[in-house]
Amino acid sequence: MRNIENPFKFGTIVDEEYFTDRVKEVAYIKEFVKSANHLVLISPRRFGKSSVVAKAVKQSGRKHITVNLQQATSVSDLSAKILREFFKVHPLGRIRHLITHFRVIPTISTNPVTGSMEVSFQPGANEAVLIEDVLTLIERAHSVKDRMIVVLDEFQEIRDLAPNLDKQLRSIMQEQKHVNYILLGSQESMMSDIFENKKSPFYHFGELMRLGKLPRDDFHHYLSDRLMTIFPDSCDELSNRILDYTNCHPYYSQQLASNVWQVGVLQPGAGDVFRAAITNIVTAHGLDYERLWMNFNRTNRWILRRLTTGKPLQSGEYHTSTIYSALKRLQKDGYVIYSDCYEMEDPFFREWIVINNE
């Protein structure tokens, strides 16, 4: 067995040797934050939002913090998390005087095991006050010439954290002149509703940017380059098969390439390594797929099955409005995505459906 590290990565934020393309997007975001405006970035799940923004803000050379709203359990927790990130950029000693304005003083301690700083607020404190004080601190510590970039990832969660939090945040954020907000979200319908619905407090809050899949040529080059070590003769063909199968989806392409690599290393005589890799992934997720499938109603099952065949959905079987509303729901729940056409989000789930409905 050859002892070379798998050159593909999937699931977490990617950078450096695991990151390809997005040159235009990175340049655009870097340029954009030089203005006094805010940016809203939307795409289906795992298209690379967090990665592209992380890269752009790092390259911008500006002070920046990132907080994922999905990891916050309450507004108090969100406030503490923002503050903790803020302290990583601004050593406490230098901004201590600004904390004295806080109406509720945070508890700050060092975790003896990890050495990292922990921030919390006493339970029961007025949450509206906490978040306002934290965001005001950021504004006070910065200036028009030195704006901070605040990235709020999975921003659609704002609606689940607390009633009217969107209203409150909007009213604080719109007064700020020393912060550029970058708000990311993956639930397309929810994000569109937050920023496009006239009744929403965040209506037209910032520039809306949509992230597409990775361009095929670059991605092909990226995959082929890495597969070459194990498959010098077939890396080009394998990369094509991977991208055809995943339709250039960033995450699934990396996942499949990683498995193809793995099969090449561990099962050198496996025959068709590409099919072997797919079988491995589908088998590993078989139970999850089965559970998901059992919970779909008849219409959803019909639509998903139909999508796997590539045949048109308007076949007379269901009324157009029924298909449309079911598609919207499936899209909202992340099973179906729309980039050039409606397609199943997960190509391995698609495979499972084909196998189990033959």
Ligand SMILES: Nc1ncnc2c1ncn2[C@@H]1O[C@H](COP(=O)(O)OP(=O)(O)OP(=O)(O)O)[C@@H](O)[C@H]1O
């Ligand atoms: N520029 C890129 N080059 C190569 N692979 C990428 C790139 N962007 C994303 N990926 C792949 O997609 C995966 C998901 O990326 P990332 O977490 O940035 O996406 P996301 O849109 O923020 O996802 P989520 O919806 O889960 O928050 C990465 O782990 C990687 O495998």
Ligand SMILES: [Mg+2]
């Ligand atoms: Mg993300």
